[in-house]
Amino acid sequence: MKNEGTTLDPDTEEFRKAGHQLVDWIAEYLGHPERHAVLSQVSPGDVKAQFAASPSRHGKSYELLAREFEEKILPGVTHWNHPAFFAYFAITGSQAGILGELLSAALNINGMLWKTSPAATELETVALGWLRDALGLPSSFFGIINDTASINTFLALAAARESLGLSIRREGMTGRELPRLKVYCSDQTHSSIEKAALALGFGSNGVVKIATDESFRMRIDLLVDAIARDRREGALPVAVVATTGTTSTAAVDPVEAIVEITERERIWLHVDAAYGGSIAIIPEFRGFWRGVERADSMVINPHKWLFTPVDCSVLYTRRPDVLKETFSLVPEYLKTTDSAEINYMDYGLQLGRRFRALKLWMVIEHYGIEHLQEVIRGHIAMARRLGENLEAREDVELLAPQSMGVVVFRKIVRDSSGGVDEMASERLTSDLLSTMNASGKLFVSHTRLRDRYGIRVAVGNGATKWEHLEALLKFL
Amino acid sequence: MKNEGTTLDPDTEEFRKAGHQLVDWIAEYLGHPERHAVLSQVSPGDVKAQFAASPSRHGKSYELLAREFEEKILPGVTHWNHPAFFAYFAITGSQAGILGELLSAALNINGMLWKTSPAATELETVALGWLRDALGLPSSFFGIINDTASINTFLALAAARESLGLSIRREGMTGRELPRLKVYCSDQTHSSIEKAALALGFGSNGVVKIATDESFRMRIDLLVDAIARDRREGALPVAVVATTGTTSTAAVDPVEAIVEITERERIWLHVDAAYGGSIAIIPEFRGFWRGVERADSMVINPHKWLFTPVDCSVLYTRRPDVLKETFSLVPEYLKTTDSAEINYMDYGLQLGRRFRALKLWMVIEHYGIEHLQEVIRGHIAMARRLGENLEAREDVELLAPQSMGVVVFRKIVRDSSGGVDEMASERLTSDLLSTMNASGKLFVSHTRLRDRYGIRVAVGNGATKWEHLEALLKFL
Numbered sequence: 001m002k003n004e005g006t007t008l009d010p011d012t013e014e015f016r017k018a019g020h021q022l023v024d025w026i027a028e029y030l031g032h033p034e035r036h037a038v039l040s041q042v043s044p045g046d047v048k049a050q051f052a053a054s055p056s057r058h059g060k061s062y063e064l065l066a067r068e069f070e071e072k073i074l075p076g077v078t079h080w081n082h083p084a085f086f087a088y089f090a091i092t093g094s095q096a097g098i099l100g101e102l103l104s105a106a107l108n109i110n111g112m113l114w115k116t117s118p119a120a121t122e123l124e125t126v127a128l129g130w131l132r133d134a135l136g137l138p139s140s141f142f143g144i145i146n147d148t149a150s151i152n153t154f155l156a157l158a159a160a161r162e163s164l165g166l167s168i169r170r171e172g173m174t175g176r177e178l179p180r181l182k183v184y185c186s187d188q189t190h191s192s193i194e195k196a197a198l199a200l201g202f203g204s205n206g207v208v209k210i211a212t213d214e215s216f217r218m219r220i221d222l223l224v225d226a227i228a229r230d231r232r233e234g235a236l237p238v239a240v241v242a243t244t245g246t247t248s249t250a251a252v253d254p255v256e257a258i259v260e261i262t263e264r265e266r267i268w269l270h271v272d273a274a275y276g277g278s279i280a281i282i283p284e285f286r287g288f289w290r291g292v293e294r295a296d297s298m299v300i301n302p303h304k305w306l307f308t309p310v311d312c313s314v315l316y317t318r319r320p321d322v323l324k325e326t327f328s329l330v331p332e333y334l335k336t337t338d339s340a341e342i343n344y345m346d347y348g349l350q351l352g353r354r355f356r357a358l359k360l361w362m363v364i365e366h367y368g369i370e371h372l373q374e375v376i377r378g379h380i381a382m383a384r385r386l387g388e389n390l391e392a393r394e395d396v397e398l399l400a401p402q403s404m405g406v407v408v409f410r411k412i413v414r415d416s417s418g419g420v421d422e423m424a425s426e427r428l429t430s431d432l433l434s435t436m437n438a439s440g441k442l443f444v445s446h447t448r449l450r451d452r453y454g455i456r457v458a459v460g461n462g463a464t465k466w467e468h469l470e471a472l473l474k475f476l
Numbered sequence: 477m478k479n480e481g482t483t484l485d486p487d488t489e490e491f492r493k494a495g496h497q498l499v500d501w502i503a504e505y506l507g508h509p510e511r512h513a514v515l516s517q518v519s520p521g522d523v524k525a526q527f528a529a530s531p532s533r534h535g536k537s538y539e540l541l542a543r544e545f546e547e548k549i550l551p552g553v554t555h556w557n558h559p560a561f562f563a564y565f566a567i568t569g570s571q572a573g574i575l576g577e578l579l580s581a582a583l584n585i586n587g588m589l590w591k592t593s594p595a596a597t598e599l600e601t602v603a604l605g606w607l608r609d610a611l612g613l614p615s616s617f618f619g620i621i622n623d624t625a626s627i628n629t630f631l632a633l634a635a636a637r638e639s640l641g642l643s644i645r646r647e648g649m650t651g652r653e654l655p656r657l658k659v660y661c662s663d664q665t666h667s668s669i670e671k672a673a674l675a676l677g678f679g680s681n682g683v684v685k686i687a688t689d690e691s692f693r694m695r696i697d698l699l700v701d702a703i704a705r706d707r708r709e710g711a712l713p714v715a716v717v718a719t720t721g722t723t724s725t726a727a728v729d730p731v732e733a734i735v736e737i738t739e740r741e742r743i744w745l746h747v748d749a750a751y752g753g754s755i756a757i758i759p760e761f762r763g764f765w766r767g768v769e770r771a772d773s774m775v776i777n778p779h780k781w782l783f784t785p786v787d788c789s790v791l792y793t794r795r796p797d798v799l800k801e802t803f804s805l806v807p808e809y810l811k812t813t814d815s816a817e818i819n820y821m822d823y824g825l826q827l828g829r830r831f832r833a834l835k836l837w838m839v840i841e842h843y844g845i846e847h848l849q850e851v852i853r854g855h856i857a858m859a860r861r862l863g864e865n866l867e868a869r870e871d872v873e874l875l876a877p878q879s880m881g882v883v884v885f886r887k888i889v890r891d892s893s894g895g896v897d898e899m900a901s902e903r904l905t906s907d908l909l910s911t912m913n914a915s916g917k918l919f920v921s922h923t924r925l926r927d928r929y930g931i932r933v934a935v936g937n938g939a940t941k942w943e944h945l946e947a948l949l950k951f952l
Contacts, residue, residue: 004854004858004941004942005851005854005855005857005858005940005941005942006847006850006851006853006854007851007938007939007940007941008568008570008783008843008847008851008938008939009506009570009571009938009939011507012503012504012506012507012571013503014571015499015502015503015506015571015574015575016499016500016503018575019499019502019503019574019575019578020496020499022575022578022579023491023492023495023496023499023578024492026491026495026578026579026582027488027489027491027492027495028488029582030485030488030491030582031487031488039591040591040593040594040595042594042595044590044594044817045598045817046594046598047594047595047598047599047602048598048601048602051599051602053605054606054609055606055610055840055841055844055845056840056841056844056845057844057845057846058844058846058847059841059842059843059844059847060841060842060844061842062572062575062842065838065841065842068841069579073595073599073834074595075595076593076594076595076596076598076599077583077585077593077594077595077596078585078591078592078593078594079583079585080583080584080585080586080592080593081582081583081584087592088586088592088809091584091586092484092584093581093582093584094484094485095485095488095490095491096538097581098491098495098578098581098582098584099491099494099495099498099538101577101578101581102495102498102499102502102574102577102578102581103498103502103545105569105573105574105577105578105581105785106502106505106506106557106569106574107553107555107556107557108556108557108567108568108569108574108785108786109553109554109555109556109786110556110564110567110786114520115515115516115554116554116556116563116564117516117552117553117554117556118516118518118520118522118523118552118553118554119516119518119523119549119550119551119552119553120552120553122521122522122523122524122552123523123527123549123552125524126523126524126527129529130530130531133530134531147623147787147826147828148826148827148828149827149828150825150826150827150828151825151826154675154825158675168677168679169674169679169680170679170680170681171679171681172656172657172677172678172679172681172682173649173650173677173678173679174649174650174654174655174656174657174677175654175655175656175657175710175711176656178650178651179650179651180648180650180651180652181648181650181651190807191805191806191807191810191827192827194805195803195805195825195827196825198645198802198803198805199630199634199675199676199803199825200675200676200677201644201648201649201650201676201677202648202649203644203645203646203647203648203649204645204646205646205647205648206648234651235651247807247809248808248809303828307484309581309584310584310585310586310828310830311623311828311830313828326674327671327674327675329667329670329671329674330667331666331667331723332724332922332923332924333564333723333724333921333922333923333932334667341520341521349626349627349630349671349672349675350623350624350626350627351624351625351626351667351668351671352623352624352625352626352779352786352787352789354786354787358549359581362541364531364532365531365532365535365536365541365544366535366536366537366538366541367484367535368531368532368533368534368535368536369531369532369533370533370534370535371482371484371534371535374482375481375482375483375484377482378480378481378482379481381481382480382481445809446808446809447808447809448808448809456809462483462484462485463483463484463485464481464483465480465481465483466480466481
């Protein structure tokens, strides 16, 4: 056994060479995303079957690995960078974001404490202050970056649970008499809200899904009724989750009306703006979430529509004290004496914290606010134009009002009396989706609204131009 | 408003140039980490004060941002890459890992579903199969990559809660009669276990910390007593967490004895091998966690001691069905027809999933298992040699048996009768730590064991050689 230490990477020349080649490959890839099928056309097991049962014992050169990547892995990649990726929310990275991520991987710090990299903590504070101002949010909002909206919503609901004053942190939720706990959201709310509620012990029965109006917005009258009924029956409301930009249709719950209720009822309001929040950097669109400044917490994902590579999700809250009371737990080996500064680990579940602020800083500073606004304006304009084009067609029906970057539509088949043949329409629409996605030229996803199957188009990729949507229209 | 779409990155030339410069900078940085102070010497607020109140409106060139990075951010970085970073667990990335992360940022996929990038799902299955075999674990272990051990432990304990058959997923934990729920771990267990328990509604009162023996290993007799007492009092044990490589001293709980108890008592056993698990790739060290193959779940962090950049934590479980029952929740817009394949989103809280398998694959394949073994062998040998050097000194006391890459010691001051002057020893040790860390030449952290303050040295950086530990010895 050696005592002197075998170093992992004896020199940097191989890395330098491989790094240059990789940068060139990426530049070529990003410059020509359309060379690839958007949706990977491999079959289940195809990728796996190409790899040996055991890894290399003696190592492989970067050249060989680059070749394996191109031959074995790349065909199995669905290209989220493709300008005709219209499925889900078209999350979109950026060249600046990639460079930020590269630098972050090289530094490889863990920003759990201020001292474990003061710059990570302070740049997070700076960048989130900038973002908060750009979104028109009040300076009382405290921000923290985590990986996903799933986690940030989970943290917000955990803080809401703690704010009830039931001593849940110390005494837990079982073995004593506690009322049933309820979280309210619309029937269009993202699945992550329900997952968080399950994890936090509210149960799926504790998630009250409020029906939506014809535009898929939460119905305030029904929210009021539900809260009153639950209170009458002895249950305790924990939180209301309003969504500004739902997954299926980018519908916007009426935040201002909801916050009137949550303030009166003293219920935590969490706003899920993971997708829609980004458009608030454009002043003329900012009205959509009026009232958000009175919310207790809010999540927005720069990795969705602010050109930051996954993962980067931001939680803002007016009540960081509650978040800290919920999660802070400092063992001896993490105690520090520089108590003046924030230690972000005190505000969440995860101890490990990548230096995610670096890429967000790179993105905001490299492109500048105006260019970011311009690109998002273009997305919204293109989605609107697509909606108008579709609406003008006799054989197409929009299943929801066009909103933000999202359009949902179906092809319709009329029956002999001129009404819509539901089954035939669904079959035709579903076949159309399959044809589109199998073409490799574009990728759309689907949803179901009031039992109607629709094709969902989300415009949000940084490279998308109108011609890509024209190509979509040709499939009709 | 433009209708044609303003693209974010009109061409790739700037990126290519900036990418090359950044790769060169990183190569230079990784080749000479010792040019920097290990622990950043800035004061709170120093970094923040250098940034303007608002971000750029019109953008900044990559050259300017690179300069700002070097001047404003880098002095605030604590260099986890420095070979004399001995604090916490010296997480250590690698050149291959950086390249993998770069490629992953460029592809920017979300691997939530198989179809959203088949290669992400299947490479994860391949790489985790390789890792499982390299660790000597049985093929019945199902693996999934998440960001941190905090999350993986949380998922494991959530599955344990669900496995109780109390219908917690559907009905929640309150508003009905349920017994108090208990999780057992040693008094040396990592804080993430308690955080997970708080989040899951067990309460801090539900975390039973079992005292440890003279080597800081969980005492089996006390574990048996605690379970029996709790059952007598009507509480329900949810899980036992055994740690193989504790944070303070790298102590190893007796897994084989514990699993005898958890099998008999039908309690979920989770093994926290986040740090220590990596040494199991070396056959001659594998005995330490005997019994782990019978655990219900286990966490190991390749981003700690397997040269993978943060974040990359792996959860293995023999009971993926329970994990899936706990978390699977598939809304319409995420439904797929390719039901034959794994959709990893069904096994966790987070919907968004970076392509982390890519860097793990790069690390394992580029270095090869034998080189990885050799580097870790070297770390363990150096830590042992450091321990022997310290033990031979009259003015030093080891506060725990040397284990894995960890050494904990204090300087001792004798009183007039020849006994240890506790207060003076603590002061001297604490002063020594301050002197070391202020030097910028190395970074150590501290812990407290049986009320004794000690300096903690963790050897685990890929560039560390014996000379760096000799430099540490000189401070004594």
